[in-house]
Amino acid sequence: MSRRVVRRALTGYALLLPSLIGVGCFLLLPIAVVAWLSVHSWNLLGPVRFTGWDNWRAVLSDRQFGHALVVTLALTALVVPIQTVLGFVVAALLARRRGGTALQVLYALPWMCAPVAVGVVWQWVFAPTGGALNAVLGRRIEWLSEPALALPSVAAVSIWSNVGYVALFFVAGIRAIPADLLDAGALDGAGGWQRIRFLVLPLLRPTMFFVLVTGVLAAFQTFDTVYALTKGAPDHRTDVVAMRIFSEAFDAARPGRAAVMAIVVCAVMMLITVLQHRYFRDRTGYEY
Amino acid sequence: MSTERTERRHRGPAVSRSAAAYLLLCAGALLTVAPLVLSAATALKTPGQFATGSPLSPPNPVTGANFHTVLHHGLGRAVLVTALMTVFVTGGQLITSTLAAYAFARSDFPGRDALFWGYLGTMMVPPIVTLIPLYLMFAKLGWLNTFWALVIPFVFGSPYAIFLLRQYFRSIPAELLDAARLDGAHTLDIIVHVIVPVSRPILATLTLITVVSQWNNFLWPLVASSGETWQVLTVATANLQTQYNTQWTLVTAATTLAIVPLVLLFLIFQRQVLRSIAWTGLK
Numbered sequence: 001m002s003r004r005v006v007r008r009a010l011t012g013y014a015l016l017l018p019s020l021i022g023v024g025c026f027l028l029l030p031i032a033v034v035a036w037l038s039v040h041s042w043n044l045l046g047p048v049r050f051t052g053w054d055n056w057r058a059v060l061s062d063r064q065f066g067h068a069l070v071v072t073l074a075l076t077a078l079v080v081p082i083q084t085v086l087g088f089v090v091a092a093l094l095a096r097r098r099g100g101t102a103l104q105v106l107y108a109l110p111w112m113c114a115p116v117a118v119g120v121v122w123q124w125v126f127a128p129t130g131g132a133l134n135a136v137l138g139r140r141i142e143w144l145s146e147p148a149l150a151l152p153s154v155a156a157v158s159i160w161s162n163v164g165y166v167a168l169f170f171v172a173g174i175r176a177i178p179a180d181l182l183d184a185g186a187l188d189g190a191g192g193w194q195r196i197r198f199l200v201l202p203l204l205r206p207t208m209f210f211v212l213v214t215g216v217l218a219a220f221q222t223f224d225t226v227y228a229l230t231k232g233a234p235d236h237r238t239d240v241v242a243m244r245i246f247s248e249a250f251d252a253a254r255p256g257r258a259a260v261m262a263i264v265v266c267a268v269m270m271l272i273t274v275l276q277h278r279y280f281r282d283r284t285g286y287e288y
Numbered sequence: 289m290s291t292e293r294t295e296r297r298h299r300g301p302a303v304s305r306s307a308a309a310y311l312l313l314c315a316g317a318l319l320t321v322a323p324l325v326l327s328a329a330t331a332l333k334t335p336g337q338f339a340t341g342s343p344l345s346p347p348n349p350v351t352g353a354n355f356h357t358v359l360h361h362g363l364g365r366a367v368l369v370t371a372l373m374t375v376f377v378t379g380g381q382l383i384t385s386t387l388a389a390y391a392f393a394r395s396d397f398p399g400r401d402a403l404f405w406g407y408l409g410t411m412m413v414p415p416i417v418t419l420i421p422l423y424l425m426f427a428k429l430g431w432l433n434t435f436w437a438l439v440i441p442f443v444f445g446s447p448y449a450i451f452l453l454r455q456y457f458r459s460i461p462a463e464l465l466d467a468a469r470l471d472g473a474h475t476l477d478i479i480v481h482v483i484v485p486v487s488r489p490i491l492a493t494l495t496l497i498t499v500v501s502q503w504n505n506f507l508w509p510l511v512a513s514s515g516e517t518w519q520v521l522t523v524a525t526a527n528l529q530t531q532y533n534t535q536w537t538l539v540t541a542a543t544t545l546a547i548v549p550l551v552l553l554f555l556i557f558q559r560q561v562l563r564s565i566a567w568t569g570l571k
């Protein structure tokens with residue numbers, strides 16, 4: 001190798017050094033520790049014991065963890081389609097209208113706010129006495145402690161936070177579509193709905209892909225909102241996996257089992273992403 | 289052509305349909321903002337008015353007493369800690385990410401691309417996975433419940449930031465960098481005097497994104513700090529809620545304090561924020 005190449009390599013690695021330290025210490029090392037923890041038993045204080053597959057067996061037969069996965073999938077299935085459809089509707093109405101940007105700002109406001117603070121605000125909105133929602137409805141509904149209502153209420157808060165954010169992406173996507181194309185569609189006699197169905201939606205596939213993938217990943221990791229609203233109550237109806245991992249590690253003091261759960265969650269998320277990737281590639285012929 | 293187009297558009301229905309669209313949009317916007325506005329209004333009420341009046345009534349008389357109380361119960365310090373943490377992390381991320389993104393975008397050395405994609409792959413690991421080991425590592429080092437515990441895991445940049453900057457740096461014309469190099473500029477000179485000035489929009493975007501995510505960060509500060517000394521705003525808000533259970537005038541005062549600074553930031557930089565989102569979503 002010539003001296004020039006060596007010098008360039010040295011400069012490159014020197015520039016990367018701080019970031020590599022960050023990734024090494026706070027991402028790769030923790031991942032190795034997770035793998036190590038998953039085959040050890042420990043209560044955060046006493047001695048560490050190698051236990052092989054015991055944690056794995058315990059977690060995979062743990063009904064509560066299975067239940068948490070189901071709750072998380074249900075939350076994701078509620079939140080992502082609704083926020084995507086609502087976000088698209090808002091964007092379709094906003095994108096080519098005067099004053100669209102000002103309204104966009106209002107819609108995006110909740111997304112800027114800390115999810116925990118949002119959760120606390122909504123705890124007040126949902127409060128049986130003194131809460132805003134029951135005051136509007138003139139009823140006394142236990143939004144968060146009624147088992148059948150708890151998960152939909154949590155989902156509603158997530159949807160509320162995300163609609164404006166999703167709409168921003170769709171607005172950007174719609175604005176990128178050349179006006180001539182839509183006008184040509186109108187000339188060919190396509191009505192509003194037909195133009196959306198056959199022109200706008202196909203052209204928005206990359207945006208759709210992005211919104212769905214990031215939406216699913218975010219919904220699957222929901223923690224802050226649940227922590228502020230219900231902490232998994234009532235009767236574990238809102239006990240999402242992130243909440244389960246957190247309480248397994250810090251309340252039950254079983255970091256080994258929590259590590260196994262974390263690995264399972266990570267695997268599920270990767271699987272979901274790959275499936276979505278496949279779906280979009282097969283349906284659209286696009287390569288992402 | 290144009291006459292045909294105007295003929296096809298029936299003006300009457302189009303106008304009423306547009307009015308309906310606006311009505312729908314405004315109703316939606318109102319619904320979106322209402323919880324925030326109502327809770328801020330509640331924070332300005334006296335406990336007496338809150339107990340007797342409707343939650344929807346405007347505050348009368350307006351009082352700042354709730355804010356006074358929560359600020360004196362740890363929230364004042366939490367605001368400072370959060371602001372300081374946000375400044376440190378944002379500064380660190382900007383510097384380290386700029387250096388790394390330049391290396392990935394503009395240097396040529398063996399292993400660069402493999403390293404970049406490996407780096408990007410780490411974005412797939414959710415924070416909850418690394419939470420427990422990070423906690424254990426910091427406990428082992430005796431760093432829990434210090435200011436550095438809040439800052440260190442985030443200060444060395446993020447794959448996301450590096451990705452965003454790399455995309456931008458790649459679009460800078462090569463002639464610009466070559467000219468500087470011919471003038472004898474070294475890599476750092478080029479980054480500081482050529483790359484950074486032309487990358488202002490994306491750096492502003494990244495600053496906003498980092499400030500927002502750091503100000504709102506909850507999970508790591510929740511486990512990394514205990515007690516009031518290094519409590520951040522999000523954790524303090526969650527704790528106040530448990531502490532002042534159903535004293536909603538105090539609880540809403542706390543959430544208003546946690547939310548308002550970012551809302552202001554958003555309103556001031558809304559153009560930038562909207563553009564930044566378009567950037568991140570479409571690239």
